[in-house]
Amino acid sequence: MRRIISVLLLAVMLTGLLTACGGEEETPTPQPVSVESGLPSAALEIAAARGLTPDDINAALKTYVPSGKWDDYYLFASGGHSGNLIVIGVPSMRILKNIAVFTPEAWQGYGIGDLGTEAVLDAGNVGDVKIRMGDAHHPALSETNGDYDGQWVFINDKASARVAVIDLRDFRTKQIVKDPNVISNHGSTMVTPNTDYIIQGTQYATPLGWEYAPISEYKEKYRGVITLWKFDREQGRIIPEESFSIEVPPYWQDLCDAGKLDSDGWGFCNSFNTEMATGGNMEGNPQFEAGVSQRDMDYLHIFNWKKAAEVVEAGKFEEINGMRVIRMPTAVEEGILYFAPEPKSPHGVDVTPDGKYMVVAGKLDPHVTIYSFAKIQQAIADKNWTLDEFGIPVLDFDAVMMAQVELGLGPLHTQFDADGNAYTSLFLDSALAKWTLGGDDPAGYQLLEKTPVQYNIGHIAAAEGDTVSPDGQYLVALNKWAVDRFLPVGPLLPQNEQLIDLTTTPVKVIYDMPMGIGEPHYAQMIKADKLKPINVYPEVGWDAIAWEKSEHATLSGEERIERDGNNVTIYSTSIRSHLTPDRVELKKGDHVVWHITNIETAHDAVHGFQLGGQNVSLSIEPGATVSFEFDANADGSYAYYCTEFCSALHLEMMGYMLVEP
Ligand code: RUQ
Numbered sequence: 001m002r003r004i005i006s007v008l009l010l011a012v013m014l015t016g017l018l019t020a021c022g023g024e025e026e027t028p029t030p031q032p033v034s035v036e037s038g039l040p041s042a043a044l045e046i047a048a049a050r051g052l053t054p055d056d057i058n059a060a061l062k063t064y065v066p067s068g069k070w071d072d073y074y075l076f077a078s079g080g081h082s083g084n085l086i087v088i089g090v091p092s093m094r095i096l097k098n099i100a101v102f103t104p105e106a107w108q109g110y111g112i113g114d115l116g117t118e119a120v121l122d123a124g125n126v127g128d129v130k131i132r133m134g135d136a137h138h139p140a141l142s143e144t145n146g147d148y149d150g151q152w153v154f155i156n157d158k159a160s161a162r163v164a165v166i167d168l169r170d171f172r173t174k175q176i177v178k179d180p181n182v183i184s185n186h187g188s189t190m191v192t193p194n195t196d197y198i199i200q201g202t203q204y205a206t207p208l209g210w211e212y213a214p215i216s217e218y219k220e221k222y223r224g225v226i227t228l229w230k231f232d233r234e235q236g237r238i239i240p241e242e243s244f245s246i247e248v249p250p251y252w253q254d255l256c257d258a259g260k261l262d263s264d265g266w267g268f269c270n271s272f273n274t275e276m277a278t279g280g281n282m283e284g285n286p287q288f289e290a291g292v293s294q295r296d297m298d299y300l301h302i303f304n305w306k307k308a309a310e311v312v313e314a315g316k317f318e319e320i321n322g323m324r325v326i327r328m329p330t331a332v333e334e335g336i337l338y339f340a341p342e343p344k345s346p347h348g349v350d351v352t353p354d355g356k357y358m359v360v361a362g363k364l365d366p367h368v369t370i371y372s373f374a375k376i377q378q379a380i381a382d383k384n385w386t387l388d389e390f391g392i393p394v395l396d397f398d399a400v401m402m403a404q405v406e407l408g409l410g411p412l413h414t415q416f417d418a419d420g421n422a423y424t425s426l427f428l429d430s431a432l433a434k435w436t437l438g439g440d441d442p443a444g445y446q447l448l449e450k451t452p453v454q455y456n457i458g459h460i461a462a463a464e465g466d467t468v469s470p471d472g473q474y475l476v477a478l479n480k481w482a483v484d485r486f487l488p489v490g491p492l493l494p495q496n497e498q499l500i501d502l503t504t505t506p507v508k509v510i511y512d513m514p515m516g517i518g519e520p521h522y523a524q525m526i527k528a529d530k531l532k533p534i535n536v537y538p539e540v541g542w543d544a545i546a547w548e549k550s551e552h553a554t555l556s557g558e559e560r561i562e563r564d565g566n567n568v569t570i571y572s573t574s575i576r577s578h579l580t581p582d583r584v585e586l587k588k589g590d591h592v593v594w595h596i597t598n599i600e601t602a603h604d605a606v607h608g609f610q611l612g613g614q615n616v617s618l619s620i621e622p623g624a625t626v627s628f629e630f631d632a633n634a635d636g637s638y639a640y641y642c643t644e645f646c647s648a649l650h651l652e653m654m655g656y657m658l659v660e661p
């Protein structure tokens, strides 16, 4: 009898059911409070004991998501120089996932041995340098007709001018592409309304083709580009051969946005170094920060990407490092590129939901400047322009400007709600400004209120706040400094993401969330029900990157070790609670290729894999086949094991690898 019980117990442990079993007793389901019943007095006692104000109680009630319930929105926040993308639930602000993009990450088995993700990272190498970091700035969710469709998200790496594609079926990075002609980007990623193209503007100009040229030849040789990366939805990939760039002057292009509805087919990028300062602070020149801020106006770049695509198709380009580049004279001749003056050192440009106006915020100007797309088209038709030093038409400022609104100090980025309001971050004021859009009536643009935030607000993300149909509801302020807001953790502080309730007047901060795993630059917030992520891969033996069955898929009973001279290939499986094979015998000097298939099809039945003494950390999700390779150069006795606590007998999920001298 005792043996039967222990066998039964073992069976239960093996399948991990022990933890899943609930209690037998029926407990009454607590009923939600009604308005009539009021707050239970116990709640008031708790609030009083904790010293909460009525505002605090309100904020707590608006953000608390009970155990087992889901959030209404996903927030995709860049991780800055952590090189990742962080997924957060709104309104609870709970972190759901940290998606590795430009930087290896052990938990997801990203770029730490796994051949699939190593190849994704290697595609973003710069020449012979294996790049294993990045500065992730601006995520962009894929759009259909100007609305988020929940299928893909893109993000740029400012440091090395790269763009990544992340698949929202499994929340994994599938592709990284490198712009061959520049070394940094910033105005990226922004998608065109049907995700035909992903926009990427250079930040720091370098010689076109990314070659060497002395800084004294800055004006002649240094250039920026605006690259339109072609995205193929069927393949889920950027197609570099179908992408192209437009050459632009070395003005340090900044953020960009795509036109939509009325302005569909056009794009807009700021610039902030029309002075063409080149530094030299040890040679007696002004510091960059002074050098690039001398002129009163920089230039908003206005480009017709649809026309540019036709011009490229007609063969009017130069191929530079494999990229098709429209040179400046062609861009001017074909009516692809125009400038409009914009006040002092602008940063953000954001197109209004109707596509009719472009909002530009200048770091050193207390106003936002609103341009009218109709006026821009009129000025182009009237040839109401002068030429800059490179022969690019500069449209007359008064002819294209619709309105200016004084908001406060350091306006940066703008988002929109469903009621015709705009929200702009004020970096120096540490505040969020709410103001009205006035359409074609300049008097209709009015500042409504300013709400303090803590501190030094950069980007903001409202619910679907940069689409053709913003939701309103929530806005997240991505603040650069936290200072005194959280328990101290030494000199490197988290950043403070603050959730703001847009449904009240004035709008209110309702949650402070420390972000200790990367600097969020931009973020986008999408309705949760638009995403349809998978639970397990479609077939056992799945290659998650290629999104097809892997040629190395190994099913139960097919496990084997093949030897061909010094080359050893291992086909193994993992399932609760064993790895097969659990003994691997090698000879010193063997080259080993090892494939592991997680043959489980149960939701959440993930196995990890680490091999002590080698740089290998894998995440083998249900159905996935993952491969790694190494040279067994050091003899000895090694242990490999599953790193996910997958069952009660998880510690037993291991194997010995012996390397004989
Ligand atoms: S940028 S705020 Cu890429 Cu505004 Cu960071």
Ligand code: CUA
Pocket (backbone or CB within 6 Å): 575, 576, 577, 606, 607, 608, 642, 643, 644, 645, 646, 647, 650, 651, 653
């Ligand atoms: Cu599989 Cu632990």
